[in-house]
Amino acid sequence: MNILLVDIGNTTADFRIWNKETNEIKKIIRPETKDASWRSSSALFKHFQENKIRVDKIIYVSVVPEWNDIIRAFANKLKIDNFNLRSDFDIDKSFFEVDDLSKLGADFISNFYGAIDSYGIENGAIVSMGTASTIAVIENKKFKGTIISPGLKNSLDCLISSAVLLQNNTYEKSNVPYGKNTVDAINIGSFNAHYTMLSSMVKKLGFDFAIFTGGNSIDFKEEIISDGFIFDEELIFKGLIKFNK
Structure with missing residues:
Protein backbone atom coordinates (compact mmCIF):
# COMPACT_ATOMS: atom_id res chain seq x y z
CA MET A 1 0.00 0.00 0.00
CA ASN A 2 1.28 3.46 -0.95
CA ILE A 3 0.20 6.25 1.37
CA LEU A 4 0.71 9.87 0.38
CA LEU A 5 2.07 11.88 3.29
CA VAL A 6 1.87 15.66 2.97
CA ASP A 7 3.46 18.30 5.20
CA ILE A 8 1.95 21.69 4.36
CA GLY A 9 3.94 24.46 5.96
CA ASN A 10 3.94 28.20 5.49
CA THR A 11 6.75 27.98 2.93
CA THR A 12 6.42 24.64 1.11
CA ALA A 13 4.06 21.70 0.65
CA ASP A 14 6.16 18.54 0.92
CA PHE A 15 4.66 15.44 -0.74
CA ARG A 16 6.14 12.02 0.00
CA ILE A 17 4.99 8.44 -0.47
CA TRP A 18 5.31 5.87 2.29
CA ASN A 19 5.29 2.26 1.17
CA LYS A 20 3.71 0.39 4.05
CA GLU A 21 5.26 -2.94 3.06
CA THR A 22 8.88 -1.74 2.73
CA ASN A 23 8.56 1.13 5.25
CA GLU A 24 10.35 3.41 2.79
CA ILE A 25 9.57 7.11 2.38
CA LYS A 26 10.09 8.57 -1.09
CA LYS A 27 10.20 12.27 -2.00
CA ILE A 28 7.73 13.32 -4.72
CA ILE A 29 7.32 17.11 -5.04
CA ARG A 30 7.84 20.14 -2.82
CA PRO A 31 6.25 23.25 -4.32
CA GLU A 32 6.06 26.55 -2.50
CA THR A 33 2.68 26.96 -0.84
CA LYS A 34 2.18 30.35 -2.51
CA ASP A 35 3.05 29.09 -5.99
CA ALA A 36 -0.16 29.62 -7.98
CA SER A 37 0.80 26.96 -10.52
CA TRP A 38 0.50 24.28 -7.83
CA ARG A 39 -2.26 25.73 -5.68
CA SER A 40 -5.10 23.67 -7.13
CA SER A 41 -6.29 20.08 -6.99
CA SER A 42 -6.24 19.97 -10.81
CA ALA A 43 -2.51 20.76 -10.94
CA LEU A 44 -1.74 18.03 -8.42
CA PHE A 45 -3.99 15.53 -10.20
CA LYS A 46 -2.33 16.27 -13.54
CA HIS A 47 1.16 15.76 -12.11
CA PHE A 48 0.27 12.45 -10.49
CA GLN A 49 -1.51 11.19 -13.61
CA GLU A 50 1.27 12.21 -16.01
CA ASN A 51 3.93 10.63 -13.80
CA LYS A 52 1.84 7.52 -13.11
CA ILE A 53 2.06 7.99 -9.35
CA ARG A 54 -0.43 5.74 -7.59
CA VAL A 55 -1.49 6.23 -3.98
CA ASP A 56 -4.13 4.50 -1.88
CA LYS A 57 -4.89 7.23 0.64
CA ILE A 58 -3.64 10.58 1.91
CA ILE A 59 -2.58 11.61 5.42
CA TYR A 60 -1.59 15.22 5.84
CA VAL A 61 -0.58 17.84 8.37
CA SER A 62 -1.24 21.47 7.52
CA VAL A 63 -0.86 24.95 8.95
CA VAL A 64 -2.36 26.58 5.83
CA PRO A 65 -6.20 26.30 5.76
CA GLU A 66 -6.46 26.98 2.01
CA TRP A 67 -4.36 23.91 1.29
CA ASN A 68 -6.70 21.73 3.35
CA ASP A 69 -9.39 22.34 0.73
CA ILE A 70 -6.91 21.62 -2.08
CA ILE A 71 -5.88 18.29 -0.56
CA ARG A 72 -9.48 17.22 0.02
CA ALA A 73 -10.42 18.09 -3.56
CA PHE A 74 -7.32 16.27 -4.83
CA ALA A 75 -8.31 13.15 -2.87
CA ASN A 76 -11.80 13.33 -4.36
CA LYS A 77 -10.32 13.42 -7.87
CA LEU A 78 -8.23 10.35 -7.02
CA LYS A 79 -11.28 8.73 -5.38
CA ILE A 80 -9.36 7.89 -2.21
CA ASP A 81 -9.74 8.71 1.48
CA ASN A 82 -7.86 11.58 3.06
CA PHE A 83 -7.11 12.24 6.72
CA ASN A 84 -6.12 15.49 8.39
CA LEU A 85 -3.99 14.99 11.51
CA ARG A 86 -5.76 17.81 13.31
CA SER A 87 -9.38 16.83 12.66
CA ASP A 88 -9.48 13.15 11.74
CA PHE A 89 -7.40 11.45 14.43
CA ASP A 90 -7.73 11.10 18.18
CA ILE A 91 -4.91 13.04 19.81
CA ASP A 92 -4.19 12.00 23.40
CA LYS A 93 -4.56 15.28 25.28
CA SER A 94 -2.82 13.87 28.34
CA PHE A 95 0.51 14.10 26.49
CA PHE A 96 0.24 17.88 26.06
CA GLY A 105 0.45 23.92 15.53
CA ALA A 106 -0.30 20.55 13.96
CA ASP A 107 3.36 20.31 12.93
CA PHE A 108 4.36 20.29 16.62
CA ILE A 109 1.95 17.42 17.22
CA SER A 110 3.21 15.33 14.31
CA ASN A 111 6.86 15.90 15.23
CA PHE A 112 6.11 14.92 18.83
CA TYR A 113 4.46 11.65 17.84
CA GLY A 114 7.30 10.94 15.43
CA ALA A 115 9.84 11.47 18.22
CA ILE A 116 7.89 9.25 20.62
CA ASP A 117 7.43 6.45 18.11
CA SER A 118 10.89 6.49 16.52
CA TYR A 119 13.12 7.48 19.43
CA GLY A 120 11.08 6.92 22.59
CA ILE A 121 11.93 10.46 23.69
Whole structure:
Protein backbone atom coordinates (compact mmCIF):
# COMPACT_ATOMS: atom_id res chain seq x y z
CA MET A 1 0.00 0.00 0.00
CA ASN A 2 1.28 3.46 -0.95
CA ILE A 3 0.20 6.25 1.37
CA LEU A 4 0.71 9.87 0.38
CA LEU A 5 2.07 11.88 3.29
CA VAL A 6 1.87 15.66 2.97
CA ASP A 7 3.46 18.30 5.20
CA ILE A 8 1.95 21.69 4.36
CA GLY A 9 3.94 24.46 5.96
CA ASN A 10 3.94 28.20 5.49
CA THR A 11 6.75 27.98 2.93
CA THR A 12 6.42 24.64 1.11
CA ALA A 13 4.06 21.70 0.65
CA ASP A 14 6.16 18.54 0.92
CA PHE A 15 4.66 15.44 -0.74
CA ARG A 16 6.14 12.02 0.00
CA ILE A 17 4.99 8.44 -0.47
CA TRP A 18 5.31 5.87 2.29
CA ASN A 19 5.29 2.26 1.17
CA LYS A 20 3.71 0.39 4.05
CA GLU A 21 5.26 -2.94 3.06
CA THR A 22 8.88 -1.74 2.73
CA ASN A 23 8.56 1.13 5.25
CA GLU A 24 10.35 3.41 2.79
CA ILE A 25 9.57 7.11 2.38
CA LYS A 26 10.09 8.57 -1.09
CA LYS A 27 10.20 12.27 -2.00
CA ILE A 28 7.73 13.32 -4.72
CA ILE A 29 7.32 17.11 -5.04
CA ARG A 30 7.84 20.14 -2.82
CA PRO A 31 6.25 23.25 -4.32
CA GLU A 32 6.06 26.55 -2.50
CA THR A 33 2.68 26.96 -0.84
CA LYS A 34 2.18 30.35 -2.51
CA ASP A 35 3.05 29.09 -5.99
CA ALA A 36 -0.16 29.62 -7.98
CA SER A 37 0.80 26.96 -10.52
CA TRP A 38 0.50 24.28 -7.83
CA ARG A 39 -2.26 25.73 -5.68
CA SER A 40 -5.10 23.67 -7.13
CA SER A 41 -6.29 20.08 -6.99
CA SER A 42 -6.24 19.97 -10.81
CA ALA A 43 -2.51 20.76 -10.94
CA LEU A 44 -1.74 18.03 -8.42
CA PHE A 45 -3.99 15.53 -10.20
CA LYS A 46 -2.33 16.27 -13.54
CA HIS A 47 1.16 15.76 -12.11
CA PHE A 48 0.27 12.45 -10.49
CA GLN A 49 -1.51 11.19 -13.61
CA GLU A 50 1.27 12.21 -16.01
CA ASN A 51 3.93 10.63 -13.80
CA LYS A 52 1.84 7.52 -13.11
CA ILE A 53 2.06 7.99 -9.35
CA ARG A 54 -0.43 5.74 -7.59
CA VAL A 55 -1.49 6.23 -3.98
CA ASP A 56 -4.13 4.50 -1.88
CA LYS A 57 -4.89 7.23 0.64
CA ILE A 58 -3.64 10.58 1.91
CA ILE A 59 -2.58 11.61 5.42
CA TYR A 60 -1.59 15.22 5.84
CA VAL A 61 -0.58 17.84 8.37
CA SER A 62 -1.24 21.47 7.52
CA VAL A 63 -0.86 24.95 8.95
CA VAL A 64 -2.36 26.58 5.83
CA PRO A 65 -6.20 26.30 5.76
CA GLU A 66 -6.46 26.98 2.01
CA TRP A 67 -4.36 23.91 1.29
CA ASN A 68 -6.70 21.73 3.35
CA ASP A 69 -9.39 22.34 0.73
CA ILE A 70 -6.91 21.62 -2.08
CA ILE A 71 -5.88 18.29 -0.56
CA ARG A 72 -9.48 17.22 0.02
CA ALA A 73 -10.42 18.09 -3.56
CA PHE A 74 -7.32 16.27 -4.83
CA ALA A 75 -8.31 13.15 -2.87
CA ASN A 76 -11.80 13.33 -4.36
CA LYS A 77 -10.32 13.42 -7.87
CA LEU A 78 -8.23 10.35 -7.02
CA LYS A 79 -11.28 8.73 -5.38
CA ILE A 80 -9.36 7.89 -2.21
CA ASP A 81 -9.74 8.71 1.48
CA ASN A 82 -7.86 11.58 3.06
CA PHE A 83 -7.11 12.24 6.72
CA ASN A 84 -6.12 15.49 8.39
CA LEU A 85 -3.99 14.99 11.51
CA ARG A 86 -5.76 17.81 13.31
CA SER A 87 -9.38 16.83 12.66
CA ASP A 88 -9.48 13.15 11.74
CA PHE A 89 -7.40 11.45 14.43
CA ASP A 90 -7.73 11.10 18.18
CA ILE A 91 -4.91 13.04 19.81
CA ASP A 92 -4.19 12.00 23.40
CA LYS A 93 -4.56 15.28 25.28
CA SER A 94 -2.82 13.87 28.34
CA PHE A 95 0.51 14.10 26.49
CA PHE A 96 0.24 17.88 26.06
CA GLU A 97 0.60 20.23 29.01
CA VAL A 98 -0.10 23.45 27.11
CA ASP A 99 -2.71 26.16 27.65
CA ASP A 100 -4.84 25.25 24.62
CA LEU A 101 -4.08 22.18 22.50
CA SER A 102 -6.39 23.41 19.75
CA LYS A 103 -4.04 26.35 19.19
CA LEU A 104 -0.86 24.27 19.08
CA GLY A 105 0.45 23.92 15.53
CA ALA A 106 -0.30 20.55 13.96
CA ASP A 107 3.36 20.31 12.93
CA PHE A 108 4.36 20.29 16.62
CA ILE A 109 1.95 17.42 17.22
CA SER A 110 3.21 15.33 14.31
CA ASN A 111 6.86 15.90 15.23
CA PHE A 112 6.11 14.92 18.83
CA TYR A 113 4.46 11.65 17.84
CA GLY A 114 7.30 10.94 15.43
CA ALA A 115 9.84 11.47 18.22
CA ILE A 116 7.89 9.25 20.62
CA ASP A 117 7.43 6.45 18.11
CA SER A 118 10.89 6.49 16.52
CA TYR A 119 13.12 7.48 19.43
CA GLY A 120 11.08 6.92 22.59
CA ILE A 121 11.93 10.46 23.69
CA GLU A 122 11.40 11.01 27.41
CA ASN A 123 13.35 14.19 28.14
CA GLY A 124 14.77 16.42 25.45
CA ALA A 125 13.99 18.86 22.69
CA ILE A 126 12.62 18.69 19.18
CA VAL A 127 14.15 21.47 17.11
CA SER A 128 12.42 22.26 13.82
CA MET A 129 14.20 24.62 11.44
CA GLY A 130 11.64 25.81 8.93
CA THR A 131 9.76 29.03 8.23
CA ALA A 132 10.14 29.56 11.96
CA SER A 133 12.75 27.87 14.12
CA THR A 134 11.03 26.14 17.01
CA ILE A 135 12.03 24.14 20.06
CA ALA A 136 9.52 21.75 21.60
CA VAL A 137 10.29 20.94 25.23
CA ILE A 138 9.66 17.32 26.26
CA GLU A 139 9.83 16.22 29.89
CA ASN A 140 8.75 12.81 31.21
CA LYS A 141 7.25 12.03 27.78
CA LYS A 142 5.03 15.12 28.04
CA PHE A 143 4.93 18.03 25.63
CA LYS A 144 5.55 20.88 28.07
CA GLY A 145 5.79 23.92 25.79
CA THR A 146 7.63 25.60 22.96
CA ILE A 147 10.07 28.31 21.97
CA ILE A 148 9.52 30.03 18.62
CA SER A 149 11.93 32.34 16.80
CA PRO A 150 12.01 33.73 13.25
CA GLY A 151 13.38 31.16 10.82
CA LEU A 152 16.88 31.37 9.39
CA LYS A 153 15.90 32.41 5.87
CA ASN A 154 13.13 34.75 6.99
CA SER A 155 15.59 36.55 9.25
CA LEU A 156 18.12 36.79 6.44
CA ASP A 157 15.50 38.02 3.96
CA CYS A 158 14.39 40.70 6.41
CA LEU A 159 17.97 41.95 6.71
CA ILE A 160 18.90 42.04 3.03
CA SER A 161 15.53 43.40 1.86
CA SER A 162 16.14 46.57 3.85
CA ALA A 163 19.57 47.27 2.31
CA VAL A 164 19.89 47.54 -1.48
CA LEU A 165 23.65 46.91 -1.53
CA LEU A 166 23.20 43.54 0.20
CA GLN A 167 20.72 42.07 -2.27
CA ASN A 168 22.88 40.87 -5.17
CA ASN A 169 24.95 38.35 -3.24
CA THR A 170 24.81 34.65 -2.45
CA TYR A 171 24.42 33.81 1.21
CA GLU A 172 25.17 30.43 2.79
CA LYS A 173 26.69 28.72 5.80
CA SER A 174 30.30 29.81 6.32
CA ASN A 175 33.43 27.85 7.26
CA VAL A 176 35.31 30.82 8.72
CA PRO A 177 35.03 32.00 12.35
CA TYR A 178 34.40 35.65 11.52
CA GLY A 179 34.06 37.80 8.44
CA LYS A 180 36.58 40.10 6.81
CA ASN A 181 33.96 41.26 4.33
CA THR A 182 30.24 41.97 4.53
CA VAL A 183 29.06 38.76 2.83
CA ASP A 184 31.11 36.48 5.09
CA ALA A 185 30.00 38.45 8.13
CA ILE A 186 26.32 38.07 7.20
CA ASN A 187 26.79 34.38 6.41
CA ILE A 188 28.22 33.75 9.86
CA GLY A 189 25.63 35.88 11.62
CA SER A 190 22.64 34.52 9.72
CA PHE A 191 23.53 30.84 9.24
CA ASN A 192 26.19 29.74 11.72
CA ALA A 193 24.94 31.89 14.57
CA HIS A 194 21.36 30.71 14.03
CA TYR A 195 22.33 27.10 14.60
CA THR A 196 24.50 28.12 17.56
CA MET A 197 21.52 29.95 19.08
CA LEU A 198 19.31 26.86 18.81
CA SER A 199 21.87 24.34 20.06
CA SER A 200 22.82 26.67 22.94
CA MET A 201 19.17 27.04 23.92
CA VAL A 202 18.80 23.25 24.01
CA LYS A 203 21.74 23.05 26.39
CA LYS A 204 20.43 25.97 28.46
CA LEU A 205 17.21 24.00 28.92
CA GLY A 206 19.36 21.27 30.44
CA PHE A 207 18.99 18.72 27.65
CA ASP A 208 21.65 16.49 26.15
CA PHE A 209 19.11 14.83 23.86
CA ALA A 210 17.64 16.71 20.90
CA ILE A 211 16.25 15.88 17.48
CA PHE A 212 16.81 18.44 14.73
CA THR A 213 14.43 18.44 11.78
CA GLY A 214 12.92 20.80 9.20
CA GLY A 215 14.13 21.97 5.80
CA ASN A 216 16.87 24.30 7.06
CA SER A 217 18.36 21.63 9.33
CA ILE A 218 19.86 19.93 6.27
CA ASP A 219 22.51 22.67 6.08
CA PHE A 220 23.68 21.73 9.57
CA LYS A 221 23.57 17.93 9.45
CA GLU A 222 27.31 17.64 10.14
CA GLU A 223 27.19 20.02 13.11
CA ILE A 224 24.08 18.38 14.55
CA ILE A 225 25.66 14.93 14.53
CA SER A 226 29.01 16.28 15.76
CA ASP A 227 27.26 17.92 18.72
CA GLY A 228 25.75 14.58 19.71
CA PHE A 229 22.21 15.38 18.58
CA ILE A 230 19.97 13.48 16.16
CA PHE A 231 19.32 14.67 12.61
CA ASP A 232 16.03 13.42 11.17
CA GLU A 233 14.63 15.31 8.21
CA GLU A 234 11.71 12.84 7.99
CA LEU A 235 10.47 13.25 11.57
CA ILE A 236 7.15 14.94 10.77
CA PHE A 237 6.32 12.17 8.28
CA LYS A 238 7.12 9.52 10.88
CA GLY A 239 4.54 11.23 13.06
CA LEU A 240 1.94 10.92 10.31
CA ILE A 241 2.85 7.25 9.88
CA LYS A 242 2.30 6.72 13.61
CA PHE A 243 -1.33 7.74 13.16
CA ASN A 244 -1.74 5.17 10.40
CA LYS A 245 -0.66 2.26 12.63
